[in-house]
Amino acid sequence: MKRIKIHDRDNVAVLLEGEYAGHKIALTDIKAGENVIKYGYPIGRAAEDIPAGAHVHTHNIKTNLSGIVDYTYEPTAFDMPAPQKRSFMGYRRKDGRVGIRNEIWIINTVGCVNKTSEILAREGNKLYADKCGGIFSFPHPFGCSQLGDDQKTTQLILKGLVNHPNAAGVLVLGLGCENNNIPVFREILGETDPNRVKFMSTQENDDEIAEGLRLIGELAKYASEQKRSECDMSELVIGLKCGGSDGFSGLTANPLIGRLSDRIIASGGSTVLTEVPEMFGAESILMNRCADEETFKKTVSLINDFKEYFMRHNQTVYENPSPGNKRGGISTLEDKSLGCVQKSGSAPVVDVLGIGEPVVKKGLNLLTGPGNDIVAVTNLTASLCHMILFSTGRGTPVGAPVPTVKIATNSALAGRKPHWIDFNAGEILNGAELTDELFDYVAAVASGEETNNEKHGYREISIFKDGVVL
Numbered sequence: 001m002k003r004i005k006i007h008d009r010d011n012v013a014v015l016l017e018g019e020y021a022g023h024k025i026a027l028t029d030i031k032a033g034e035n036v037i038k039y040g041y042p043i044g045r046a047a048e049d050i051p052a053g054a055h056v057h058t059h060n061i062k063t064n065l066s067g068i069v070d071y072t073y074e075p076t077a078f079d080m081p082a083p084q085k086r087s088f089m090g091y092r093r094k095d096g097r098v099g100i101r102n103e104i105w106i107i108n109t110v111g112c113v114n115k116t117s118e119i120l121a122r123e124g125n126k127l128y129a130d131k132c133g134g135i136f137s138f139p140h141p142f143g144c145s146q147l148g149d150d151q152k153t154t155q156l157i158l159k160g161l162v163n164h165p166n167a168a169g170v171l172v173l174g175l176g177c178e179n180n181n182i183p184v185f186r187e188i189l190g191e192t193d194p195n196r197v198k199f200m201s202t203q204e205n206d207d208e209i210a211e212g213l214r215l216i217g218e219l220a221k222y223a224s225e226q227k228r229s230e231c232d233m234s235e236l237v238i239g240l241k242c243g244g245s246d247g248f249s250g251l252t253a254n255p256l257i258g259r260l261s262d263r264i265i266a267s268g269g270s271t272v273l274t275e276v277p278e279m280f281g282a283e284s285i286l287m288n289r290c291a292d293e294e295t296f297k298k299t300v301s302l303i304n305d306f307k308e309y310f311m312r313h314n315q316t317v318y319e320n321p322s323p324g325n326k327r328g329g330i331s332t333l334e335d336k337s338l339g340c341v342q343k344s345g346s347a348p349v350v351d352v353l354g355i356g357e358p359v360v361k362k363g364l365n366l367l368t369g370p371g372n373d374i375v376a377v378t379n380l381t382a383s384l385c386h387m388i389l390f391s392t393g394r395g396t397p398v399g400a401p402v403p404t405v406k407i408a409t410n411s412a413l414a415g416r417k418p419h420w421i422d423f424n425a426g427e428i429l430n431g432a433e434l435t436d437e438l439f440d441y442v443a444a445v446a447s448g449e450e451t452n453n454e455k456h457g458y459r460e461i462s463i464f465k466d467g468v469v470l
Contacts, residue, residue, distance in 0.1 A: 004429075006251065007040035012056050014038075014247055014329070016429060022247025022329035022393070022410075024056040036061050039250060039342075041282070043335040056331070063332045065281055065318040067311065068304050073296040076288040078346035081259075083266045086439070088446035090231040091168065094193060098235040099165035100386045100446045102226050103133040104219050105401065106171045107161050109185050110143030110178035113202055117173050120212040127213065128220035132168060135216060138401055138461045144178035145470035151179060155188045156356025157463050160382025162189060162197060163358070166402055168226050169196055169219030171212065176203030195222050228448070234268025236446060237359050239380030239388035239400075240343040241274065243373040246393025247329025248409040250339025253391035253425040257407065258345035259435045260389065260442065261364065265347045270359050272385055273344045275371040276306040280318060281334035282341040286366065291348040298352035302368055309466070324394050343391065355464060358384045373398050374462035381461070387445055395420055398460060399453025403445050406452060407438075422451050 003013040003025060012024040024038065030050040035042035044061045054060070090098040104124070106117040117137035124135040138161065142154045158180075162170050174182040182199050186192075198215040202208040240257055242249055261271040279286060283303045290296040310317045318333045330336045350363035356379075359365050369379040377400035380388050387402050393409035395417050408414035411426030423441055428434060445451060453459065 004251065006038060009037050009040045011037045014251060020055060020329070024247070024329065024331070026050045026052050026054045026056050028052050030056075035064070038335060039338040041334070041338055043281075043338060044332040057329070058326055058331050061331050063281075063318045063334060065333060067317060068307055071284065071287055071300050073290070073293055074288050075290070078289065080347060081263050081266045083268065084263065084439075086233045086267060086443060087230045088233065088236075088443045089228040089448065090235065090446060091165070091226050092229055092231065093165055093226075094196070097165040098231045099168065100403070100448075101133050101166040102168045102223055103166060104128075104135045104169045104171070104216060104223060105161060105164070105167040106135070106137040106173055107158055108137070108140065108143065109158065109172065109174040109180045109182060111139070111141040112144065112175045112178065113173050114139035116202055116208060116212070119209060120171070120173070120216060123209070124213060124216040124220075128217060131220040132223035135220075136401065136459055138459065140461055140463050142463050142465070143180040146179065146465070147467055147470065150465045150467045150469075153355055153465065154463050155180060155185060157378060157382045157461070158185070159188055160356050160358065160384060161401065161461070162192070164381065164384055164401070166386060168223035170198070171215055171219060172197060172199045173212065174199070174201045176201040232268070233264065233443070234362070236264060236269040236442075237385050238264055238269070238271045238442070239274070239377070239383075239385035240271055241373070241376055241380065241388050242278075242340055242343065242391040243398070244392040244394035244396045245325050245328060245330060245336065245339065246409055248426070248429070249391055249393050250342055251409075252428040253393075253407045253409040254339055254342040256425045256428060256434055256438060257343040257389050257391055260438050261343065262345035262347050263435065263439055264442075265345075265363050268362060270362050270365060271344075271347075272353070272359060272365045272367050272380055272383055273341070274367040274369050274376050274379055275340065276302060276368055277310075277333075278337050278340040278371045279303060280307070280337055281332075282337040285341055286344065286349055289347070289349050291350050291363075295349055295352065299349060299366060302352050302366060306368065328393050343389075353383055355379055356382050369464060372462070374460050375464050377404060378461040378463065387442070389442075391425070397453070397456070397458050399451075399458035401459050401461065403451045404453040404458075405441070405445060419456065420452055
């Protein structure tokens with residue numbers, strides 16, 4: 001049976017075919033209590049004696065991980081690829097930023113106006129879609145009856161969406177009586193361009209649909225004046241995400257995304273890695289790639305604060321792989337995390353971001369937040385990522401407000417779900433390298449080529465919450 005050994009130190013290999021494709025097989029006898037090694041690192045320990053040739057999975061392997069850890073900064077340098085001069089056709093905004101889409105977004109201050117925003121997007125597209133890249137609404141349930149940090153998180157996510165350069169124009173839609181009413185939200189937003197951002201409180205208008213469409217018409221006229229021009233790849237900010245992972249994620253799609261991330265960064269651009277729980281077990285790799293000790297300390301806080309969040313809710317920190325992950329061959333959180341962090345490539349970590357904080361430093365950024373797919377892509381969008389590279393082994397149609405490039409870890413998925421998958425990394429198992437091809441595809445998407453989530457209308461947000469709702 002075909003199999004692959006990832007690293008010289010490994011004592012397991014990954015099966016490439018058959019019923020257990022993506023699962024692990026022991027290369028040597030592994031005694032109870034000994035480490036199981038994959039990617040060159042322990043992914044747990046044997047719960048019993050495992051003979052050579054045996055299936056290695058949740059029935060005979062246990063995590064080595066526990067609670068809060070004291071970390072030591074041991075800087076590690078990695079080689080980066082040479083920069084490549086490359087451009088794309090983007091929209092240069094009035095403030096100097098670049099967008100890769102020219103859309104109108106309706107951003108709701110509160111969930112009470114969700115249906116109103118949907119009607120406005122539907123009717124607005126009938127009237128004005130030819131003047132922009134489309135009109136989109138993003139329903140959510142929050143903005144009222146929230147306390148403390150939850151309301152702040154909602155406001156910061158919405159602020160990031162309002163400020164996103166992919167939106168040529170934004171209608172901020174409120175009710176009027178909510179906690180996050182428009183006057184309160186405007187204080188969070190700060191100064192905005194009145195040509196680009198319009199505000200409407202539905203309680204203050206006798207016919208909110210008519211008034212909303214009038215404002216959308218003004219935004220559409222403004223958007224129609226925006227034209228694509230040549231922009232350097234250094235302008236791009238790209239989010240890195242995985243979901244529905246399998247045993248091939250760490251062999252194909254995630255390393256490919258890592259190579260692309262390094263190439264974007266070497267060319268002066270930025271990438272953002274999130275899903276903090278899926279760093280647990282591989283966090284020291286990221287910590288030792290921090291550009292300086294201050295960034296290292298922020299990364300330690302990023303990890304330990306999220307562990308404390310788990311423990312505060314009486315949840316086991318390290319019980320993370322989902323049923324789908326396990327069926328795909330991922331056994332422990334270390335197994336999952338060591339595959340996940342490969343999306344970050346080899347670049348130094350230059351900054352650590354809170355939810356709703358925009359990227360301000362060129363290079364690899366870490367962003368706090370959970371692994372939940374819709375929450376994670378929302379967080380990446382709010383940090384002003386132009387697009388998201390999303391690897392998947394089992395498949396998912398979910399999409400962010402921004403182009404969400406689905407990269408299959410295996411060719412079978414790419415063949416079965418061509419309406420979900422944008423790029424097939426499965427051919428890496430047959431010797432393909434694909435970095436040039438993915439770089440070309442990213443440039444094409446940045447220049448306007450639609451991803452499947454855009455073609456089929458998969459654009460969702462979900463806002464992280466931690467506290468009570470009144």
